[in-house]
Amino acid sequence: MLNGLFELIANTLNFFYTLVPNYAVAIALLTCVVMIITTPLTLKGTRSMIEMQRLQPQIRKLQVQYKDDRQKLNEELMAFYKEHEINPVGGCLPLLIQAPVFSVLFYVIQGLTRDAKFVGLQQLVQQDYDPAATITSGFRPKYLDSSTELYQSLLGDDHMRAFGVDLALSPSASLGEGFLTAVPFIGLVAVIAVLSWYQQKQIMGRNAGAEVSQQQQMMMRIGPMMYVFFAFVTPAAIGIYFLVSTLWRVGQQHYITRALYRGEDSVGVQAQKAMAELREAKKKDGGSPAKAGAAKKAGPANKAAAKKGTAGKSSAKASGNGSSARPKDATPADKTPAGARTSGTKPHPRSRKKKKRK
Numbered sequence: 001m002l003n004g005l006f007e008l009i010a011n012t013l014n015f016f017y018t019l020v021p022n023y024a025v026a027i028a029l030l031t032c033v034v035m036i037i038t039t040p041l042t043l044k045g046t047r048s049m050i051e052m053q054r055l056q057p058q059i060r061k062l063q064v065q066y067k068d069d070r071q072k073l074n075e076e077l078m079a080f081y082k083e084h085e086i087n088p089v090g091g092c093l094p095l096l097i098q099a100p101v102f103s104v105l106f107y108v109i110q111g112l113t114r115d116a117k118f119v120g121l122q123q124l125v126q127q128d129y130d131p132a133a134t135i136t137s138g139f140r141p142k143y144l145d146s147s148t149e150l151y152q153s154l155l156g157d158d159h160m161r162a163f164g165v166d167l168a169l170s171p172s173a174s175l176g177e178g179f180l181t182a183v184p185f186i187g188l189v190a191v192i193a194v195l196s197w198y199q200q201k202q203i204m205g206r207n208a209g210a211e212v213s214q215q216q217q218m219m220m221r222i223g224p225m226m227y228v229f230f231a232f233v234t235p236a237a238i239g240i241y242f243l244v245s246t247l248w249r250v251g252q253q254h255y256i257t258r259a260l261y262r263g264e265d266s267v268g269v270q271a272q273k274a275m276a277e278l279r280e281a282k283k284k285d286g287g288s289p290a291k292a293g294a295a296k297k298a299g300p301a302n303k304a305a306a307k308k309g310t311a312g313k314s315s316a317k318a319s320g321n322g323s324s325a326r327p328k329d330a331t332p333a334d335k336t337p338a339g340a341r342t343s344g345t346k347p348h349p350r351s352r353k354k355k356k357r358k
Contacts, residue, residue, distance in 0.1 A: 003143070009101075009108045010143035014150040021153070024162035024240050027105075031244040034101050039252065046256055048087045053271035055084060057278050102230075102241065109237045111142035112150070113160055113168040160237065167237040188239045192231045195246040196224030202253040206261055206268070 012033070016026040052059070062080065066073035081088060115138070138158040144151040154160065160168040164184070169177075171185035200223065227246065231239045261268035 005104055006108050006111065006143045009104050010112065010150075011148070013108070013112075014144060014148045017150045017153070021149075022162050023160050023167050023237065024165075026150075027167075027237055027240045028244045030105075031241050032248070034098065035245055035248040038098060042252060043256070045087070046260065047267070050260060050267050050271045051084060051086050052088065054267065054274045055080075055086075056274055057281075060278065098245070102238070105241055106234060106238055108143060109168070109235050112144070112154055113139050113235070114142055115139065115158075160235075165236055167240065168235050170235050171232050171239070185236055185239075188236060188243065189228060189231050192239065192242050192246060193224065193228045195243070195250055196227045199246060199250050199253060200224060202250065202257065206253075206257050 009030070013026050013030050016029040017023065020026060020029070059077070059080065062076050063073065066076060080086075138156040139154045139160075141151045141154045146152075146155075159166045165188075169185070171182065171189050174182040174185040227242055231242045260266060263269065
């Protein structure tokens with residue numbers, strides 16, 4: 001199955017190479033085909049995401065209403081999504097399609113630029129047995145028929161050159177070839193890094209002031225770094241794919257901003273207003289709606305406890321005042337006569353001896 005997929009990509013690459021005999025241009029055209037296929041899915045997923053943001057207050061109400069019944073909540077959410085024609089995972093479909101394409105293209109480039117095997121054996125046969133035998137060194141392309149133009153162009157060569165750059169070499173490996181050799185490779189990686197950063201800036205600028213979770217922030221930071229990392233360690237042919245796809249997405253985000261976020265009546269602006277209203281409601285309620293409801297329920301109990309505490313304090317105060325009060329005719333302890341004693345006090349031992357002597 002995978003070999004069939006590899007052959008499909010390789011033959012598509014051969015088709016574009018037949019039109020324009022340049023490896024970089026053929027890879028760029030192949031990338032454009034992939035992006036054209038995924039663009040409708042991207043736009044549909046973006047609209048679905050914006051619609052979910054616009055209807056987020058209603059979704060939160062359902063979550064609060066059925067917070068104790070997970071199954072009922074899922075049923076109500078599915079019915080709500082179906083009613084408003086929302087696909088919660090629509091935004092992930094373009095990524096799910098592009099990730100395998102990147103992997104397949106990586107293996108295809110490796111197959112097209114694989115070195116020929118048994119070169120030493122071929123040399124031995126030529127020297128000892130058949131002087132007319134040909135020695136095939138360099139690349140022995142895979143996944144292509146030997147009659148294709150791309151196969152014939154790569155056969156026996158040890159470079160995949162386009163615009164003076166060996167696309168079979170990775171930027172990390174080019175550093176070992178010398179500074180001048182590595183300059184175009186490093187420049188390619190730098191352009192990919194700038195475009196990836198600018199794409200994230202477009203998204204963040206469009207959603208300025210929105211609540212972004214830590215996971216989303218992490219993904220926005222790691223995403224461009226992953227592109228740069230893969231572009232640095234994989235062959236420059238994969239870097240061409242990253243360059244064209246990222247440039248395409250920059251233009252795509254510009255179109256989304258103009259088409260879905262321009263004007264007060266646009267869907268994007270309505271979604272932003274709905275999210276802002278939801279945040280304000282949370283702040284006024286002191287948190288989420290569930291917390292606000294719990295606080296309202298706990299309010300009467302807290303008031304009753306406060307009343308009981310106040311009553312207890314007042315009764316303790318009254319009892320304290322009564323015990324400390326003293327009748328006017330009571331004799332103070334410091335004014336008690338020397339001979340007088342209370343019934344609870346014991347006589348001194350000496351006084352007992354005097355009584356016995358008498």
